[in-house]
Amino acid sequence: MFGRHKAVATMLVGAAALALAGCSSGGSSASSSSGSAGGGGTTELTFWTGLTGPDRPAVEHIVDGFNSSQSKVHVTMQITPWDVLYQKLLPAYGSGNGPDLIGIDSNQIPVYASKSVIQPLDALLGSDGVDKSTLVGPAVDAGKYKGKIYGLPIENTPVLLYYNKKEFTAAGLDPTKPPTTWDEWIADAKKLTTGSGPDGKPTQYGLALGVHDTIEVLPILMWQNGGGIASDDGSQVLLNSDATKKVASQWAGLVANDHISPVGLSGADADKLVSAGTAAMEVNGPWATTGYKNAGIDYGLAMVPTGPNGQQITLGNTTSLALSAKANKAKTDAATQFYKYWTTVDSQTYFALNTGFPPVTSNVPDSALASNPDVAMFSKYAKYARSLAPGQPNFASIQGEVFDPAMEKIENDPSSVNATLDAAANQLKSQVQKNS
């Protein structure tokens, strides 16, 4: 009898212990495969990224292509959704289990560079590496932190103006002549804002302007008037400058009073409105093309219209490749080979045609992209792209806790522009860091 009871008790405890052991080993096995640089054998590189969108198959294709093109380096890629990736990346590096390579939004590069878990990439651009002059300039600049390149572009695009050709025609506008200046843009947006639905809202909006959880648009407008969030070198907060205030007040007024766009849209909301034909224009990246085509939207693409300072400016969206600070010579060389393969004309042509993203290099001939006119457009304007807040380790809170809430507040109450931006700029002073 006694023996059986003891056995039962032991079994129960054992089962619990097993269950726990199961949990913990499941958690760590993913990161324990850091691999080793075997002398003469294959160098193993772990690569974590969040490229889960429509671009994923093309990313996997290139990684597979690299692995089968040679036998010295093997890249093991792990793709997780972005939010999950960012939640576990820093703790992984903190515990010494971080991956060799990461593909992250360029805005995140300073977070990791400032904590010294990634290293400057001069080696990848050295004599055995990639010729820097073949890379798209702003995309390389996007990966800089304090003057050094910590991230090299694996995906890069400017955002452009999408416009619904059918709705242009219906409003008496020429669908072959998209707006090129703010004056034209605003006039068109007002003409395209039509109908009256419940609550006195239009049934069709001229523009879908995302202000939170979105690829930012308002900073482009601020840059076009010489304002912005902060200067690129981080020495100055520009959010409460007169130039910025003027833009915020003008566009918030257009949204709140002229109803050219619904108030307080998220990026996803804005995309939904364009897909539904409820909004006629939107500033967005190439990832939107598939959805709009599927929704039957006959869209045109154009450069973001120029503002008061007359300069061609748009926002760049870059995914940068970064290398663990712990990577030794063998791994650095392996990473160089990988990046070289990524930036070959063949890889870039394949990637561009299959994802809609323009090449990260400037040596892909236009003729190679001719079969996808959208890519050609995004490629054409890539040189005018600017990074949102280059070199800022506090980027996430600058955007999520200060800038976006301030813009939402102003859209809801345009008369609060001065007070809101002064308060926001005050908050930014402790968060914006010098980047030189």
Next chain:
Amino acid sequence: MTSLLGERPAGTGTAAPVPVRRRNGLRRRQALRAYGFIAPSVVILGAFMAWPLVSSLRLSFFDSSQFGADTFVGLDNYRSLLGDQVFRGDLFRTLLYAVVVTPVTVGLAVLFAVMLNRRLAGRSFFRAAIFVPAVLSLGVMSIAWDFLFDPNIGLLPHWLGPLGISFGNGAADPHLALVYVMVVGIWKNVGFYMVMYLAGLATIPKELYEAAEVDGARPWQKFRSITWPLLANTSAFVFVIAAIASLQAFDQVYVMTRGGPFFQSETLVYLIYRKGFQDFQFGYASAVSWVLLVIVLIVSVAQNAFFSRRQVTY
């Protein structure tokens, strides 16, 4: 988060009179077996409740990003909480949410339970319809509600707009975002509490109502003097879990509004998530967690004290 409704261990049972020596052996064996049975729970509760609780308390006194060494900062996290406007706003909204959502949810649950306790055509259908949200994923349902409320392409504004009912600017409306989040919270839980009350109603003896009818009691008098007092036990339980659930509102906030616009629908749990997992300020997030834990504790103890004095039996 934490559930404070720990179950009492099962009664230790009284052993039959047996000779002392044998009894000791038996007791030892019984004790060993009992420990064996509770061991899995103890291990799991210890690893997933007690240890995180203690470690978050420790963290709340540190500056920690889960990267590199933590630095001890004493009460700094708690001090900066007091000066943080967003925290104060979130605290106010969390309490407002609880103060509105708890009684409304419980009130509706009682109402539905009493209504659906009668013989009624389609009773099972209505019971199921009200209960269904309790078994659905709140995250998924929040996506559906977000679509329903959408001022531009939503069905509710489309159907009810012509009747003069305004949905403002949907979940992006600074004055209404919290209201919508509350509506979804109420909708989600009311069915579950209704089932609790239906169970409670089944325990009330019919004779009491018959006697009351003989005395000429009206329906409202019967509810006030019989139904509600005899549901006190159920109410005590439902109010406690409803209050805790309200203080922990997160899912629909995350899906529908992300706490926006400009924090107008942000709750403390969302703040904990944002500070911890987006900004990597684990020390600060832990301090917020402990403030919330203390609030939950106070509310639960107060409710227990209140209801334990009003237990009624006839």
